[in-house]
Amino acid sequence: MSKILVIAEHDGQKLNQATARCVSCARQVPDAAITVAVLAADPAAVAAQAAQLAGVTEVVTVAAAHNAHALAAVLAPQVVKLAAGYTHVLAASTAFGKDLLPRVAALLGVPQISDAMAVVGAYTFKRPTYAGNAIVTLEAPADKVLVATVRSASFEAAPGGGSAPVRAVAIEASVPAHTRFVSVSAATSDRPDLASAAKVVSGGRALGSKENFELVFRLAEKMGAAVGASRAAVDAGYAPNELQVGQTGKIIAPELYLAFGISGAIQHLTGIKDAKTIVAVNKDAEAPIFEVADIGLVADLFQVIPELEKALAK
Amino acid sequence: MRKILVGVKRVVDYNVRVRVKPDGSGVVTDGVKMSVNPFDEIALEEALRIxxxxxxxxxxxxxxxxxxxxxxxxxALAMGADRAILVKTNEVLEPLAAARVLLAIVQKENPDLVIVGKQAIDDDAAQTAPMLAALWDRPQATFCSKIEIKGGSATVVREVDAGLETIEVDLPAVFSADLRLNEPRYVKLPDIMKAKKKPLDVLELAATGVSAAPGLKPVLTEPPKPRSKGIIVKDVAELVDALKKKGLV
Known part of the structure; x- marks a missing residue:
């Protein structure tokens, strides 16, 4: 039997949806008991949300003032202590998980599987390499703890309806003082979160300016969609960094992805491959984005966006 | 500070369309253009600017x-590094082994800072920086978009999912460079000539005492599943109809 420890990602109040997707991955491991660990200053609210996820056997909480902010150097020694007795340690392959889990794996002296995208067996997972152009199946040794980050876009969020018990644990681990949180400047907005949104409207270099990129924001707002951008658009300063979709940005899997003026570099396509429906609007009929688009429209985005706004307002 | 160590990985060039070998044993690398991992170039550029x-x-x-x-x-030497060290092996090392090799070099050189790319564009693992920091028992700052050195510590801005996070770490530490930390310089011809005279030490992997034996067994390498062929619509009205049919608007 597998005993899986999932490290919860949260902001102190809300459990990140990426953790629910990570739990879904854990549920695909045959015969698994799933424990979600919440490390926080005050874990109660997040633990209550984790306890509701279907398939979760238990929630453990570690309350400590030094867990107020997710610093890998502070969390890793605690996760190592928590990991005793577990067969797997998983976290979402987000900035949080990518920062924390390799540190945990190295402390445990085991390799890590990054971006697990499919469960083949209890110790066998698939992961993407070369910007998703080569999928590798990896087998980990069954006599060691398996540490893996989970590619959120490859798994649906685990539904609610569960009622797992919550247990507080105390951890004796020396926590370093060499790493200190200063601040976080979250780009606050009322728009849906790009990583978990059902619909995403995305713009590329063809938007031509920051002012023109407002068209994308406006359409997204009308559609209740999140906003994404290609690397070219971010490089040009049309959109902020955190909106970049692709190999080096966010990997997303919305129900609908609307790409305006995005040519479709391979590094961008890897970020949207798991979208259910991809719509591409581009003047260039030869643009590679049309190779992956479910619906393509060869046209000028500056005409299409206003027309689309009007049509959707009806 | 005295020394900065920068990790430089040889990878298949960014512009190469990678092909999977028909027998599923890996990707085709014979005769393929190889380059410095782009994120390691950014790491090196930052070290040079510091x-x-x-x-x-x-x-x-x-x-x-x-x-x-x-x-x-x-x-790397042509870009401006003062000297270089190659730890030679024909085995493909996992990130944990690479981190152990870097640790061996770190223990010999005692740098005040190690900077590597946030990920290599071949295995896309993004593990080496945190693993080295863990083995070295030092701070890490991954996905850096701004680095300010202040004596014995550094203030670093990190790209996180929500936006930008600022942390302060004591040195020595390990940083990983994100895309927008800087724009690496172009190498000029005279620099390439000069680089030929700079010291480049080569040592065998065995000299570091690190084993190349992989912890994970690659069972199969396969191309991704292609998406099913889409349709081309002629105008916005058809687009909206198609979206409505799918229940998406």
Missing amino acids: KERGEAGEVIAVSVGPDDAQQQLRT
Whole structure:
């Protein structure tokens, strides 16, 4: 039997949806008991949300003032202590998980599987390499703890309806003082979160300016969609960094992805491959984005966006 | 600070369309253009800028890989690194082994800072920086988009999912460079000539005492599943109809 420890990602109040997707991955491991660990200053609210996820056997909480902010150097020694007795340690392959889990794996002296995208067996997972152009199946040794980050876009969020018990644990681990949180400047907005949104409207270099990129924001707002951008658009300063979709940005899997003026570099396509429906609007009929688009429209985005706004307002 | 160590990985060039071998044993690398991992170039550029500001004395480029990785180290030297070290092996090392090799070099060189790319564009693992920091028992700052050195510590802005996070770490530490930390300089011809005279030490992997034996067994490498063929619509009205049919608007 597998005993899986999932490290919860949260902001102190809300459990990140990426953790629910990570739990879904854990549920695909045959015969698994799933424990979600919440490390926080005050874990109660997040633990209550984790306890509701279907398939979760238990929630453990570690309350400590030094867990107020997710610093890998502070969390890793605690996760190592928590990991005793577990067969797997998983976290979402987000900035949080990518920062924390390799540190945990190295402390445990085991390799890590990054971006697990499919469960083949209890110790066998698939992961993407070369910007998703080569999928590798990896087998980990069954006599060691398996540490893996989970590619959120490859798994649906685990539904609610569960009622797992919550247990507080105390951890004796020396926590370093060499790493200190200063601040976080979250780009606050009322728009849906790009990583978990059902619909995403995305713009590329063809938007031509920051002012023109407002068209994308406006359409997204009308559609209740999140906003994404290609690397070219971010490089040009049309959109902020955190909106970049692709190999080096966010990997997303919305129900609908609307790409305006995005040519479709391979590094961008890897970020949207798991979208259910991809719509591409581009003047260039030869643009590679049309190779992956479910619906393509060869046209000028500056005409299409206003027309689309009007049509959707009806 | 005295020294900055920079990791330089030899990878398949960014512009190469990678093909999977028909027998599923890996990807085709024979005859394919190889380059410095783009994120490692950014790491090196940052180290050079820190040195040029007078905040570091020496920049050392380190690679772990085949003999041919000397080419990528020469590029690093041409960009401005003072010297280079190649830990030679024909085995493909997992990130944990690469981190152990870097640790061995770190223990020999005692740098004040190690900077590597946030990920290599071949295995896309993004593990080496945190693993080295863990083994070294030092702070890490991954996905850096801004680095300010302040004596014995550094203030670093990190790209996180929500936006930008600022942390402060004591040195020595391990940083991983994100895309927008800087724009690496172009190498000029005279620099390439100069780089030929800079020291490049080659040592065998065995000299570091690190085992190349993989912890994970690659069972199969396969191309991704293609998406099913889409349709082309002629105008916005048809587009909206198609979206409505799918229940998406």
